[in-house]
Amino acid sequence: MTKPLPTVDMFEVTRLTRAGRLTEAMAMLRGTDPAAAPAGAEAPADGPRTLDLTPPDGDDAVWTLSGATARRAAGLAEKSLPEGMKAWRDRLPPALGDGDADRYGPAVAPGARFETRTFTNEAGSRAYRLYVPSRFRGAPLPLIVMLHGCTQSPDDFAAGTRMNEVAEEHGILVAYPAQSKSANASKCWNWFNGADQQRDRGEPSLIAGITREILAAFPVPAGRVYVAGLSAGGAAAAVMGETYPDLFAAVGVHSGLACGAASDVASAFGAMRGGASGGSPRRASGKGLPTIVFHGDRDSTVNPVNADQVIAQAQAEAALPTTVSQGTTPAGMRFTRKVATDAAGRAVLEQWTLHGAGHAWSGGSPAGSYTDPNGPDASREMARFFLQAAPGA
Template structure:
């Protein structure tokens, strides 16, 4: 019990320290939000490029967008070999709580995938290193009522104004708290062709989402966002200055709901070692897929080795039975948005 209490105290202390650190603020890029805070943005045409939008350099660059009067930051990766003579795909990678765009860019291998397969990658920064995905999760953004859906939508619009982004091939991927935001993007916008969620869950309201392709990766031993839907080790009921309430229910039940929304056929299940894939085909070329890794914890499978801070927080080392980035991009690449 003493060891458990000490571990919980260490996690809480580290959470308080890290979540209080703001992300590095890059050079300013002004762009309007696609919707004011508190409203649901929808898929609209990208704004016309203007003279005030800075050119996008090859490689990784720091950028910003103003949403609801607040400057928000993100990183953008443009592969050196990516041709811009035709519209290109865009992946928005959303970090987990305690992370930021730079950490996500380093940890999950999306830049290398972009080099190999030819697409852009954006890495938005959550305020105080977390995302608001419901009224009581997660951290200061939830407490302060931040509209992160509007921010991510504005980020896509700003990138589309500067580069030839294919509006039918815009995707969102997220880790943990970032995966929760990816679900909210699917619930509240029509911007994205598909989402990829790792170790996340749907929180809050999602009354009538449009059918969308979904790939979800989860470990059965995840004790932060448990696979069976019970409260995780960081759950505090959504109270206090750092509210965390994770009550999305069992992951398979949530996936069943998305299959109902997309009117999918019965799933086919394939198991190879610890990895079980349940894939359902849906009308309009959509699919809803759940990949379960037996015994895996709260981590990005195939990601970079843990840092000292991640070990301090008690997070789990990346599973090696699956490369999540490769699996998610393979799924994205065959699921353009249907008209």
């Protein structure tokens, strides 16, 4: 009879490893009492019993293992994982570890700036990165606010989406707010919390505050501010469109969920598996913003039905003329594109279904995590949709 796998708190294992407490971490992985683990298990008998640690970089960072200690810890962890857990781990989407993607660095054109800033209000404080294209000379430019997915950082997200390159081509400002580990251990935006789905409260107030801070510092025309995101960031973008329709002119949701699809952690997992309970949540604002959606039909992290619910929530009118087209990228990925237009013939809803794709930014660069270079270029298509669907005054 197969012995059942132990229940392991991987967040606690990670915390103990980062704190240099490898004995306890290994004991947890083995399913034994940490207090019963033999002393000195962190190092081989013939090696030094010291830990190479890298000091924290920033308020939300932690001490991390480095050098030979990091390699030894990785080897011990690999040996200690039960076979069933290894199989579970290998099924996870391919994401780079914290900081790994940042070593590639996002594109910054000569003469452009990629600034690091911080915004603070009653809800807390968030760092953010701002890309200022080289062509900026004081004339008004549009702004796109990009919300990263879980475990990602602004640099990782910028590198993977290549949105800086698109911004350089079109002359666009791009902001990348950073979720902090103190707010969510996996750096996910808390789109599923009721308090983080309301205007002027929680994370929506922080993202809106960052946006307004940029508007105060740079000449951005009214009606030329857009928000987009991936996964948890895509769900947060949908929240921003619903709670701040006066601030954002259009929304891009990649592999995300509709605003109000969940109200807590339990319902979040349910929505990710099968969409919002009872179908698409009602619009909070009563005003549907132009919305573009990308979603892989093989996404096992966020069920593709959520893409339909995002579109349904954004649809302001009962019926809109819709055209459907299909295509294949040069890399061989098939896709279906649905475009709904308003009475003036302007595209207001656009849905891309990526056939065979999983949970990753379509057309992205392998320099970042959660990207699929084989798909259509979501960054360029979003920028095109934003500038055409909501051209502003």
